[in-house]
Amino acid sequence: MTTAINIEPVRRITGVGDCRDCGASDLVSLERTRFFPRQLVGADDLTQDQIYFREKLRRHNRLLHGWGIVCGAGVTSDGDCTATVAEGYILGPYGDEIIIDQATSIDVCKQDSVTSLDCSGGDPWCGDPPSVKDGSTVYLAVRYVERTTRPVRVPGCGCGCDGGDCEYSRIRDAFELKVLTELPPSYSAQESELNSFEAVFRCVEAGRGRAQCPPCPADPWVILCDLTVSGGKITDTNCDAHRRYVASFANFSFKCLE
Numbered sequence: 001m002t003t004a005i006n007i008e009p010v011r012r013i014t015g016v017g018d019c020r021d022c023g024a025s026d027l028v029s030l031e032r033t034r035f036f037p038r039q040l041v042g043a044d045d046l047t048q049d050q051i052y053f054r055e056k057l058r059r060h061n062r063l064l065h066g067w068g069i070v071c072g073a074g075v076t077s078d079g080d081c082t083a084t085v086a087e088g089y090i091l092g093p094y095g096d097e098i099i100i101d102q103a104t105s106i107d108v109c110k111q112d113s114v115t116s117l118d119c120s121g122g123d124p125w126c127g128d129p130p131s132v133k134d135g136s137t138v139y140l141a142v143r144y145v146e147r148t149t150r151p152v153r154v155p156g157c158g159c160g161c162d163g164g165d166c167e168y169s170r171i172r173d174a175f176e177l178k179v180l181t182e183l184p185p186s187y188s189a190q191e192s193e194l195n196s197f198e199a200v201f202r203c204v205e206a207g208r209g210r211a212q213c214p215p216c217p218a219d220p221w222v223i224l225c226d227l228t229v230s231g232g233k234i235t236d237t238n239c240d241a242h243r244r245y246v247a248s249f250a251n252f253s254f255k256c257l258e
Contacts, residue, residue, distance in 0.1 A: 029055035058095030063213060067093045068222060068244035073100055075140060075225035077234040081109035083140055085177060085224060091246050093186060093217035096144035098175045106177050108138065109232055132181070135230045139180045139242065141221040147174045179227075184219040187242055 032052040033045045061067070073088025084105045090098040109132055132138055148168030223243065228236035 060095070061091050061097075062093070062095035065091060066214075066246055067091045067095070067217070068246045069224070070246045070248050071250070073142070073224055075227075075237060075239050077227070077237055079233065081107055081229065081233055083108050083225070083227060083234060083237075085140070085142070090142065090222050092144040092222060093220055094144070097173065098142060098144045098222070099173065100142070100175060104177060106140070106179065108132065108140070108179050108227055108229055108234060132179070132229050135228070136181070137226055137228050139183060139223050140177065140225045140227055141180050141184070141223050142175050142177050143220040143222065145174050145176050147172050178221075180221065180223075183223070183242070184221045186217045186219050186221075187223060187244075 028048075029051055031048065033048045035041070035045075039045075068091060070089045070091060072086055073090055074086045075083055076086070077083050082105050084103055085100060086103050088100045090100070092098050148170070149172050150168060150170040151166045152169045153166050225237055225239040225243070226241045227234050228238075
């Protein structure tokens with residue numbers, strides 16, 4: 001089942017390795033609105049609280065839980081060049097929740113991108129997609145985006161109100177699937193790093209003290225599966241090579257013994 005979402009893209013996260021891109025040291029994201037009697041409250045005041053709590057949750061997710069696949073989001077192919085991603089829940093590299101709410105298909109050979117990638121802003125992962133070479137391995141990835149929806153007419157525009165006099169009244173958490181022909185920098189660097197537990201223990205043994213905060217990721221993608229394309233078909237799927245998981249205790253429970 002292919003998802004078609006006819007809503008406008010409003011925001012895309014494109015980090016460049018600076019912690020400020022993750023909201024860790026952005027003073028605006030550390031401020032919440034203080035209300036007082038006879039205050040004139042505008043859109044900026046109400047939006048500020050949204051920024052505060054959303055960035056707070058992103059920092060919590062990124063610095064405490066990390067990023068990767070929490071559950072679901074399995075990838076299957078029916079023997080042609082179409083890959084289907086099952087429902088799933090993922091934490092993006094910047095701490096965003098990525099919810100795939102229904103099975104979504106993408107044509108790997110045509111390099112389609114689901115939900116229409118917005119190529120404004122000089123995004124290096126956007127633009128015209130390269131062709132898939134026969135026998136090559138590509139990477140099916142997902143990232144978080146926000147999209148405006150539910151347009152309404154702006155009050156006071158009169159009887160002649162048209163589409164240009166309307167505003168979108170909602171922002172929806174959404175996702176984008178894309179086929180990448182090379183691994184994102186975060187995955188390339190990850191392969192050469194020490195195991196995180198090993199690095200922590202070495203730090204303690206050396207007496208260097210506190211654990212270091214993880215750097216802000218340089219890209220927004222989460223790899224779902226490695227796909228080999230040959231003869232216009234997906235000939236092999238390897239969803240274990242680069243799937244990064246986040247530890248979850250959702251199914252963990254215990255009973256007290258008498």
